[in-house]
Structures are given as C-alpha cells and as structure tokens.
Amino acid sequence: MDIGCEGGHISTSDLLKLFPDIQKVIAIDARLASEFYKNPKIEYHVADITKSSSLFAWKGKITKIISSHCFNCLRSFDKAFENVFDLLVPNGTAAIYFTLNSSYYTYFDEIIKKWIKFSNFEYQGLPAVQKRNLDAQYFEILAQKVGFDVVLCESVVQNLYFDTDLHCEVFLETTCPCGIPFGITDYFKKNLIETFRKYSERNAQNKITFKMTVLKMMLSKPS
Numbered sequence: 001m002d003i004g005c006e007g008g009h010i011s012t013s014d015l016l017k018l019f020p021d022i023q024k025v026i027a028i029d030a031r032l033a034s035e036f037y038k039n040p041k042i043e044y045h046v047a048d049i050t051k052s053s054s055l056f057a058w059k060g061k062i063t064k065i066i067s068s069h070c071f072n073c074l075r076s077f078d079k080a081f082e083n084v085f086d087l088l089v090p091n092g093t094a095a096i097y098f099t100l101n102s103s104y105y106t107y108f109d110e111i112i113k114k115w116i117k118f119s120n121f122e123y124q125g126l127p128a129v130q131k132r133n134l135d136a137q138y139f140e141i142l143a144q145k146v147g148f149d150v151v152l153c154e155s156v157v158q159n160l161y162f163d164t165d166l167h168c169e170v171f172l173e174t175t176c177p178c179g180i181p182f183g184i185t186d187y188f189k190k191n192l193i194e195t196f197r198k199y200s201e202r203n204a205q206n207k208i209t210f211k212m213t214v215l216k217m218m219l220s221k222p223s
C-alpha cells in the first residue's frame, strides 16, 4: 500500500520500478489527483490515513506499506500510526518518509500570508510537525506506543541547492499558488526572491541553498 499516492506518478510508480515482481499496489490518498499513472497492478482509492472507517476494507491484510511526503500534511499523528499498524498483517512492515521541517515552509508561510488575498488557495498554516517542533524521538516513542518494533527512526538534514539564481526564481514562481497581481508583476517576483533569501544561504559555490530535515522510519509489526 502507498499512503498519500497523489496521482501515482512519483512514489507508486517508483515502487513498481524498484520491485517489478510486486503483485498489487493499493494506492490511497485523501484527495486523489485527477490524472493517474496507469498500471494494471495499481488500484487507486480515496481513503484518509487518519480515519479508520475509510480503511476498513484492508484491515489486517496489507503486507507492506510505504508513505512518502504525506505525514507532513497531517494535523495529528496518533490515529495515523494506529491505522498503519491495524492495516498490516503480523510481521508486516512500513517505511515512512516525510519532511519534519524546512526553511522553505517558513518562507512559504510568510509569502502566503502576504499574497493570499490574490488567490483562492486554502492555507492551513505551517505543517503541524514543524509548528510543534516534533523530532525523531517523538515519532519513535509514538510508533512503540502503538505496538511497532522500530527498526529505524532517524532524521537527516539535507542542504538543497539551485544550480543558478534563475532556477531558484522559476521554482519560487511556479510553487507560489497566488496569481501575480496585474501591474505589480516585477514587485511580486522581487518579493518572492527577497523573502526566500532571508531563509536561505549561499554555499561555497555561491549557489542558493535551503535546509530540510527529513524523517526515515522502518517499522515492523510483531508476529
């Protein structure tokens, strides 16, 4: 099962490339994207990992679970970990990967609050995991409380960089959900890059870099 599959183009399709002998993938998302990566081995369903009623069909039937860049969207985590546990067969395993915090989120929070009046974007605020400053130890204790054997739980700081300043500017413009207000395009674009520069640095090669801390978890359900 892939939790938070979006349109299946990233994590779900990677699963099939990495494990070509896989029999079937149940790909779930709270809000499925309109365009799917198609493969006869993939079954897409709308389901919310925090709501056990939406997961009932697969309770105790899943051998392996992955979830990539989804748990950072959640507001609370206890129910989600309980549900992952309940979905698995005994000896089943889960690999969960998501961002704990990022200077991009801090930049985005400042930008969106300033420009949201020009869009219909529904902003939920900083991810709960970043707002509450949750770390690897918090998630390790939570997974153990639910009943998992924790095989791996570690956070890794990544320094991501852009090849050129132009790549960075294009990235900021394409990831900003606010339409550019007519007549102030230059001011808007300048504000994106100037705000981002407050939360980023330049590395030794003079490339703009920003930090992201990701959590890697490997969990096993006892027999």
Ligand SMILES: C[S@@+](CC[C@H](N)C(=O)[O-])C[C@H]1O[C@@H](n2cnc3c(N)ncnc32)[C@H](O)[C@@H]1O
Binding pocket: 003, 004, 005, 006, 007, 010, 011, 012, 028, 029, 030, 031, 032, 047, 048, 049, 050, 067, 068, 069, 070, 073, 074
């Ligand atoms: C950034 S996408 C991740 C796509 C892909 N897994 C990847 O690795 O890039 C996060 C997805 O998680 C989904 N999501 C958020 N909350 C969820 C929840 N409570 N249950 C299931 N999916 C959820 C979102 O709808 C979104 O499609």
